[in-house]
């Protein structure tokens with residue numbers, strides 16, 4: 615049974631880079647506009663309640679049009695298992711695809727590693743799970759997250775500057791330059807993509823901001 619009911623969606627200013635365009639604190643429900651696959655449920659969060667994306671679960675939302683101009687996305691995440699025990703799993707934290715179902719933004723822990731990948735592209739055929747060429751692509755380096763600990767993920771992308779960065783727990787861990795960028799708003803998947811490669815994690819305080827004009 616899905617515990618989510620529908621309440622407010624924050625659709626704040628689309629102009630300022632300071633105001634969230636899309637946010638979810640998961641205090642009592644999934645905000646309006648978000649959809650579910652499986653049975654994601656509310657659990658103890660980083661601040662109040664959070665949402666658990668477990669096996670077979672996914673939540674997703676229409677991405678705001680401003681995404682194509684650049685973005686800053688933040689979220690808190692907590693695994694019940696330590697990272698070493700998740701080494702051989704692919705864990706998707708954020709996945710963006712367009713109508714052709716080709717991936718455009720990917721934030722995930724690669725299978726067989728303890729590091730997070732952040733990558734983007736613009737179009738053309740689906741490129742699978744590896745990223746190369748003039749895509750923006752960067753990795754965090756090994757992570758040793760103990761079980762039950764909350765961590766902050768932040769990705770920033772500015773196509774006008776041709777630059778993107780990955781930040782973990784307040785520190786910039788990687789940057790990349792590139793020329794490809796999502797050209798369509800598409801769909802944002804949090805904690806999974808189409809119910810596959812679940813993060814097996816709790817999420818809290820998801821926020822998407824537009825880049826400053």
Ligand SMILES: [Ca+2]
Nearest residue numbers: 639659661663
């Ligand atoms: Ca919360």
